[in-house]
């Protein structure tokens with residue numbers, strides 16, 4: 001097996017083993033709080049039962065075709081609109097405030113004689129949940145960053161554990177931005193997740209991630225990196241590419257050898273800042289989006305069916321226990 005593939009498989013193992021423990025707490029919080037909120041803002045489809053608003057943030061970093069492709073697919077297969085935001089620049093955040101205000105009027109709960117709606121924001125680490133919350137506050141209540149819990153009582157946090165994002169009607173975000181476990185089906189999905197910054201970089205193998213990034217750059221035939229890093233010709237070989245980047249940024253080890261992990265880290269950072277161009281790692285061809293969105297519906301249906309089957313089974317067991325108890329009592333009477 002190619003040594004890079006062995007490393008890819010290793011990254012996958014590390015990530016797969018790391019995620020459950022780290023995400024379990026976040027997921028527990030989501031599940032516990034889900035019943036007490038009216039709206040969920042999701043950075044990726046996750047919660048099925050609530051009113052949800054799906055937000056694709058960091059739209060400035062995505063391939064320019066992404067917005068139209070995803071909008072079309074969601075309308076067609078889900079009958080639902082999605083919002084594309086740049087939370088750092090408050091792009092399209094007003095639309096979310098409007099949506100939440102409308103929800104508060106329709107499905108808000110009465111509190112302090114006013115309609116109130118509570119919202120939860122869920123998504124993978126680093127997708128921009130905190131940035132979106134801060135942006136919602138900037139737009140909704142003209143306030144800056146949400147202060148740490150309890151720091152500014154009264155004005156910013158009129159309800160403990162919540163962050164106010166709109167005054168009238170009242171809209172609160174619950175103060176537990178939830179993290180979620182993405183579906184990591186294979187090594188490449190794991191590497192994509194790592195490339196977006198959802199996993200601490202030290203956990204993944206930076207050179208493997210950089211290898212995948214180089215593949216993406218070449219796939220898009222985006223050879224801007226040649227000029228950027230003073231490289232003569234395109235290459236698919238990370239072992240050829242990284243030393244040239246290391247040379248360009250002057251990353252050397254003590255003995256004068258090129259520091260390849262540092263070059264890989266530099267590249268990944270450049271990618272996340274959008275300096276290498278706009279990329280969408282997932283497949284956004286219509287047929288792939290159809291498969292993804294219809295699978296989500298099927299999964300949710302099969303989860304609902306499973307729950308129903310579990311309930312029926314529970315009832316059956318309870319009836320059997322009651323029957324046995326009754327029989328024992330009747331037996332005892334004889």
Ligand SMILES: Nc1nc2c(ncn2[C@@H]2O[C@H](COP(=O)(O)OP(=O)(O)OP(=O)(O)O)[C@@H](O)[C@H]2O)c(=O)[nH]1
Nearest residue numbers: 057058059085086087088125126127128129130131
């Ligand atoms: N280019 C770009 N960067 C963004 C955008 N939104 C957030 N960021 C940046 O992405 C990084 C992560 O944002 P956070 O808001 O901390 O992400 P998070 O989802 O709260 O992360 P966790 O707390 O780890 O779960 C920060 O450096 C933000 O400045 C965006 O729309 N575009």
